Amino acid sequence: MTQEDQNPQTDLTTLQNELEQAKARITELTIISQQALADLQNFKKRTEEEKSKFVTFANASLINDIIPMLDNLDRALTHLPEETAARNWAEGILAITNQLHSLLTARGLETISTSSGTFDPNQHEAVMTDAGPADGILRELEKGYKLSDRVLRRSKVVVGNGQMPAASSTETPIKNS
Numbered sequence: 001m002t003q004e005d006q007n008p009q010t011d012l013t014t015l016q017n018e019l020e021q022a023k024a025r026i027t028e029l030t031i032i033s034q035q036a037l038a039d040l041q042n043f044k045k046r047t048e049e050e051k052s053k054f055v056t057f058a059n060a061s062l063i064n065d066i067i068p069m070l071d072n073l074d075r076a077l078t079h080l081p082e083e084t085a086a087r088n089w090a091e092g093i094l095a096i097t098n099q100l101h102s103l104l105t106a107r108g109l110e111t112i113s114t115s116s117g118t119f120d121p122n123q124h125e126a127v128m129t130d131a132g133p134a135d136g137i138l139r140e141l142e143k144g145y146k147l148s149d150r151v152l153r154r155s156k157v158v159v160g161n162g163q164m165p166a167a168s169s170t171e172t173p174i175k176n177s
Contacts, residue, residue: 056108056148063109064152067145070104073097074143112144112155125154132160 077094084090112123119126119135123144132138137157144155 053148057150059107060147060150060152063104063107063145063147066100066104067153070097070100071142073100108148109152110146112146112151114140114144114155114157119157119159123151123154124157124159126159127156128158129161130158131163131165134160134162136160 073093074097077097080090114124114137117137119137123146124137125144127141130138136159138160139158140155141158142156145152
């Protein structure tokens with residue numbers, strides 16, 4: 001066999017090897033590009049989530065400053081004498097309070113519920129204990145608030161200490177003479 005006879009076969013083998021290498025390189029580059037695309041999509045999603053959280057909590061400080069005023073308005077309405085409740089100015093205060101509650105609720109503010117009756121240190125602050133079921137919420141002294149799932153102010157509550165309330169006795173003990 002002459003060199004000319006081997007040359008076409010060698011060229012074909014070389015071309016097949018180069019083709020296999022090119023296919024392998026294409027597969028490798030396809031995998032790299034898919035990973036880069038997935039990374040980009042994850043980055044975009046994470047950036048959008050961070051932006052959304054930033055917008056949600058950008059006004060948290062302002063809302064924290066407004067909450068005591070909201071408490072005072074609620075207290076004022078609770079203690080409003082009946083004879084003044086029907087007056088225009090009292091109705092105006094009620095409308096302002098309701099509007100403020102609606103505005104803050106629309107911005108994501110929620111009151112922390114104490115209706116479950118169970119003390120949760122992540123959401124409630126025990127300021128007193130009293131006779132009652134252990135870790136049971138007996139009374140709410142001050143409302144707690146959260147913005148989305150972030151607690152801004154924990155509810156101030158009275159928590160049971162596990163002792164049963166003493167029975168109030170109206171009978172006087174009989175004295176032996």
